[in-house]
Amino acid sequence: MDNQNELSVANLNGIASRIALVAETVGGKRRLAELIQVSESQIHRYSAKDSDPKISVLLSMAAVSGVRLHWLITGEEPVLCQEGSDGPVSIEQEFALIPGYNVHVSAGNGTLPLDEQPARRLAFRHRWLQYRGLNAKNLVMVYARGDSMEPTIADNDTLMVDTSDTVPQDGQIFVIRNDGHLLVKRTQVAPGQGVWLLSDNANYDRLLLNLNDTPDLDVIGRVVWIGKNV
Structure with a gap:
C-alpha cells in the first residue's frame, strides 16, 4: 500500500461513517459521486468499508462539502471552517x-x-x-x-x-x-x-x-x- 496516497485499514471504519455523512450533506451518494467525478458504486464501497479511499479522493470530498480534511481522516473536530468567522466551527453548530x-x-x-x-x-x-x-x-x-x-x-x-x-x-x-x-x-x-x-x-x-x-x-x-x- 502506498502510505502517502492511501489510508490504513484501522481508520477505515470511522472514515466510512464520515463519508456517509458528507454524502448526506451534499445531497446523497450519487450527488457526491458527480461532484468528485467517481462512480456512485465507488462511493457506496467507501461508505460500506469495502474500499480504502485515496487521499486525493478525500481531498476532493473535503473541497466539495466544506469539511476539513483533518476531520475526514481522523474524526477530530472542528469539522468545518466557516467563512467570515473567527475560526472553525463544529458540526453541531x-x-x-x-x-x-x-x-x-x-x-x-x-x-x-x-x-x-x-x-x-x-x-x-x-x-x-x-x-x-x-x-x-x-x-x-x-x-x-x-x-x-x-x-x-x-x-x-x-x-x-x-x-x-x-x-x-x-x-x-x-x-x-x-x-x-x-x-x-x-x-x-x-x-x-x-x-x-x-x-x-x-x-x-x-x-x-x-x-x-x-x-x-x-x-x-x-x-x-x-x-x-x-
Missing part, C-alpha cells in the same frame, strides 16, 4: 441532526416511537431549516411505503415531518394515524364534515374523516421535505 426512525407510513401499526432511540440521524444545515421556518426540535424522519402518493412520493422515499404542524390544510401532505395505521395523504378540509384524505395516485379512493368523532385518530405532522431514491 453548522448542522442539525434530525432523528430518523424505522417507521413506514401508509402501512403498519402504531405511532412514531419518539421516546425511543432513533435508528439514524440525517444532517441538515441550520440555515436551510431557518430559511424554511422549521425548528429542528420538531422534525423527524420516516419512510414512505406503497404507491398511493405517486408520483409525489414513491415507495421507500424519506419524509421529513414537522410534528408541530398538526392542523390539516388544503393541498398539504400530512402523516395521520387512523385506526392504528400510519397514513401519508394530501388533505382537503370539508367544512362541517371533516377532512378528506386524498391520494395523488388516481387509482386510490379518497377518504373522509371526522377529526372529532373518529376514534384512534391523530395528526402526527406535516410533510415538509421528501428525499427520493434515484
Whole structure:
C-alpha cells in the first residue's frame, strides 16, 4: 500500500461513517459521486468499508462539502471552517441532526416511537431549516411505503415531518394515524364534515374523516421535505 496516497485499514471504519455523512450533506451518494467525478458504486464501497479511499479522493470530498480534511481522516473536530468567522466551527453548530426512525407510513401499526432511540440521524444545515421556518426540535424522519402518493412520493422515499404542524390544510401532505395505521395523504378540509384524505395516485379512493368523532385518530405532522431514491 502506498502510505502517502492511501489510508490504513484501522481508520477505515470511522472514515466510512464520515463519508456517509458528507454524502448526506451534499445531497446523497450519487450527488457526491458527480461532484468528485467517481462512480456512485465507488462511493457506496467507501461508505460500506469495502474500499480504502485515496487521499486525493478525500481531498476532493473535503473541497466539495466544506469539511476539513483533518476531520475526514481522523474524526477530530472542528469539522468545518466557516467563512467570515473567527475560526472553525463544529458540526453541531453548522448542522442539525434530525432523528430518523424505522417507521413506514401508509402501512403498519402504531405511532412514531419518539421516546425511543432513533435508528439514524440525517444532517441538515441550520440555515436551510431557518430559511424554511422549521425548528429542528420538531422534525423527524420516516419512510414512505406503497404507491398511493405517486408520483409525489414513491415507495421507500424519506419524509421529513414537522410534528408541530398538526392542523390539516388544503393541498398539504400530512402523516395521520387512523385506526392504528400510519397514513401519508394530501388533505382537503370539508367544512362541517371533516377532512378528506386524498391520494395523488388516481387509482386510490379518497377518504373522509371526522377529526372529532373518529376514534384512534391523530395528526402526527406535516410533510415538509421528501428525499427520493434515484
